[in-house]
Amino acid sequence: MKTLKTTLLTFAIILFSIFNSNSANAQEKPQLTDPEIASVAVTANQIDVDYAAIAIKKSSNKDIINFAKTMQTDHLAVIGMATKLAEKLHVTPKSNAVTQSLLDGAKKMKSDLNSKSGKAFNKAYIDNEVAYHKSVIQAVETILIPQTKNSELKDLLIKVLPSLKVHLEHALMVQKNFK
Numbered sequence: 001m002k003t004l005k006t007t008l009l010t011f012a013i014i015l016f017s018i019f020n021s022n023s024a025n026a027q028e029k030p031q032l033t034d035p036e037i038a039s040v041a042v043t044a045n046q047i048d049v050d051y052a053a054i055a056i057k058k059s060s061n062k063d064i065i066n067f068a069k070t071m072q073t074d075h076l077a078v079i080g081m082a083t084k085l086a087e088k089l090h091v092t093p094k095s096n097a098v099t100q101s102l103l104d105g106a107k108k109m110k111s112d113l114n115s116k117s118g119k120a121f122n123k124a125y126i127d128n129e130v131a132y133h134k135s136v137i138q139a140v141e142t143i144l145i146p147q148t149k150n151s152e153l154k155d156l157l158i159k160v161l162p163s164l165k166v167h168l169e170h171a172l173m174v175q176k177n178f179k
Contacts (some may be wrong), residue, residue: 016145029143030098034150041091042082043145044136045075047106055125056111063174064122085156123178130175133168140164
């Protein structure tokens, strides 16, 4: 239960940061440029690749390992597409408060995951994947897509969104085994 609370708290902080960074008014969303959006997108995908690497290394559960391998493959593919697009558009992803918030949350979560083993690890990993995908989907739908100016970058975000939702459904199915 402590792990779930930690996971939810971490993602509540991330979401709070996303919606409040660069904002004097708590009701405003951060205003991001396309290079900043590219940074957020690449960072969010890399974080999930990193979580998957931990799971592949630490878990012996077939469902967890298969899920983690899917996350690694799919998110690396998105990073590849984003990198190609950035090169084509001559855009350099620009770090920002949202990117830094994601990295800070990931650092804490990686430490938490690395401190666990066995069933406790498996549960912590899959609970995190559910929470992480929910947060990323919300950010893509409510911040990244609406604020993206470049049509090709926006199209990439729109193209990736259904995969994120499939990942969430997959994570929820795996999570049922760890209740």
